[in-house]
Amino acid sequence: METYHPVLAFSTYADIILPLAVPKPYTYAVPEELVPLAQTGVRAEVQFGGGKRYSGLVLKVHHDPPPHPVKPLLSIIDDEPLLNEPALKFWxxxxxxxxxxxxxxxxxxxxxxxxxxSERRLVLSPFYDGNLSGLDDREFLITEALSxxxxxxxxxxxxxxxxxxxxPFINRLLEKKVIYLFEEMQDKFKPKKVASVRLAEPYRSAPKLLEEAFELCATAARQTETLISFVQLAKEQGVATSGMEGIxxxxxxxxxxxxxxVLKxxxxxxxxxxxxxxVSRLGGYEEELTEASDLSKQxxxxxxxxxxxxxxxxxxxxxxxxxxxxxxxYVELIREAIARGEQVLYLLPEVALTTQIISRLQKIFGSEISVYHHRITHNERVELWKSVRISGHRAGKKNSSACILGARSALFLPYxxxxxxxxxxxxxxSYKQHDPAPRYNGRDAAIYLAHLHGA
Known part of the structure; x- marks a missing residue:
């Protein structure tokens, strides 16, 4: 007798960590078109529970089908992992x-x-004919807002x-087919952008043709002055006129x-x-650096x-x-670590993270010091997270992720x-976190984090 084996719709699966107090990661199927993008440490868009969607984190990609039906991943959010191996081990x-x-x-x-x-949103149903006779005052207000x-x-x-x-009012409008609901997930991080100008082609890739640009402006004095100013500013700021960075x-x-x-x-x-x-929100230190005082004999x-x-x-x-x-x-130990091309985490109690200590270290290390605590904005936190993870610090190069000065939350950065x-x-x-979970001791966690990095 011939045996038939069912063909699986998916051959690749991913275990997903959700930012919820659920007991374990959940397994999702990876659609074929997302397989090349799915890797440990990236965020994936998934549906969990009813219609709610979340950005979960890929813990593991594998080929072991679970014994129960699974939902597919909806999308892969990141091009590169948010989390590296030591950070994941720390979690x-x-x-x-x-x-x-x-x-x-x-x-x-x-x-x-x-x-x-995701956020639940309302939209007018295509089946709604605009008839207001069956609506009460509150339902009318909602339809008016949607119009x-x-x-x-x-x-x-x-x-x-x-x-x-x-x-209850939303449900009544659903029953009357006046509206329908859908889930929408939007990226909260907004990169900071600056209005800039650069040379257009062919002048950007062939600076020798710049004379032709001046000829085009010959009859417009303000345009000529603007082009001269552009060239001067590029020289002053160390920006190549042939580059993409612009002014x-x-x-x-x-x-x-x-x-x-004039620019238009x-x-x-x-x-x-x-x-x-x-551009980065992590502003560099522009004041003149000072030398640390000489070490005492002690x-x-x-x-x-x-x-x-x-x-x-x-x-x-x-x-x-x-x-x-x-x-x-500490300053001397930090200086030596940075010279070796290593990153430094300098933890202080939240109350001790004062302007005085930040200023003292910035005067010595300049832009190589970054601060991570509750007073920086959500977008600054994201930029610092990416800076710490992607670039790290290379010997001889100034980098804002060389030394992180922070409260206990700085332990979670992906160094x-x-x-x-x-x-x-x-x-x-204050190094002890009491509520909510994880209820951890920042000092002990710091020791284990250092162990993971061989620090």
Whole structure:
């Protein structure tokens, strides 16, 4: 007798961590077109529960079909992993050691603008004929809002009606086929962009043709002055006129006394190209750097003793009362780590992360210091996350991710090349997270993170 085996619709599966307090990752099928994009550490759009969609994190890609039906991934959000191997191992350890779910670790670790969840929106049904006779006053208000604005959220409905709950009214409109609901997921992270200008082709790739551009402006004095100012600014700012980076339009306006109409006219002539350039929110340190004070004899001895212990152990405990000069020793250790091309994590209690300590370190290390705590914006957190993960620090290169000064949340950053971790005031109770989970000790977690990196 001939045996028939069912053909599986999917051959690739992914275990997904969701930013929820669920007991384990969930397995989803990977559609064929997403297989090349699915890898550990990227975010994937998935449906969970009813119609709600989330951005989960791919824990593992495999070919083991689960014994039950599974939903497919809807999309892969990232081109590159958000999480590297040491960071993922750190998550797994936290979940195991502190008895919580990976979802709770993910929720604590990722910046808010990297955690996406769909929002339920209302839109007028194509079957609705505009008949208002069957609607009460509140239902009429909702349909009126939808006639002005194509879609509105459930929160918008609540504001319009000024009542709670609003779902009964929404359900009545659904039953009357006046509206329908859909889920929409939008990226919360918005890159910072600056209006810029650069030379158009062929002038950008063939600077020798720039004379022709000047000839095109010969009868327009303001355009000629603007082109001269562009060349001068490029030289002052170290920007190649043949490059794609361009010059800020505001700089052109200020130097040439021009306005948007002049640049538009030059764009129409094919001289300039106007565009939006993505820039970092992680502002560099522009003031003059200062040398750290000379080490005292006691500080030199302490530094030597630390290095001796580091040859045998990875952890050193430094005793010293306030004002004893511990920070100066830290500065020397940070300087040496950066010189080796390593990243440094300098943890302080939240209350100790003052302008004074930040300013002191920036005066010595400049743009190589970045701060990660609750006072920076959600978008700045995302940019710093990506900077730490992608670039790390290379010896001899200035980089904003060389030394991270932060509260305990800085432990979750995906360090590319962590070489030194400093936990200042390690006895401080604020290093302990009580609620919500993971309920971890920042000092102990820092020791394990350093162990994972061989720091």
């Amino acid at each position: 797994l350890w936290l979940a195991s050691y502190y008895c919580c779910s990976l979802g709770e670790v993910m929720d604590a670790a990722l910046p808010a603008n990297l955690k996406l969840a 002005i604005q194509e879609t509105i959220t459930v929160d918008d409905v609540q504001k319009i009606l000024n009542i709670k709950p609003v779902l 800020r339009r505001q700089d052109i306006y200020k130097k040439a006394g021009a306005d948007a109409s 006219a030059m764009e129409r002539k094919g001289i300039f190209e106007l565009f939006e350039r993505e 500080q030199v001895r302490t530094l030597d003793e630390i290095k001796v212990v580091f040859k045998e152990k990875n952890v050193v405990l430094l005793h010293g009362v306030t004002g004893s000069g511990k920070t100066r020793v 590319a090349n962590l070489g030194l971790v400093i936990v200042d005031e390690e006895h401080d109770t």
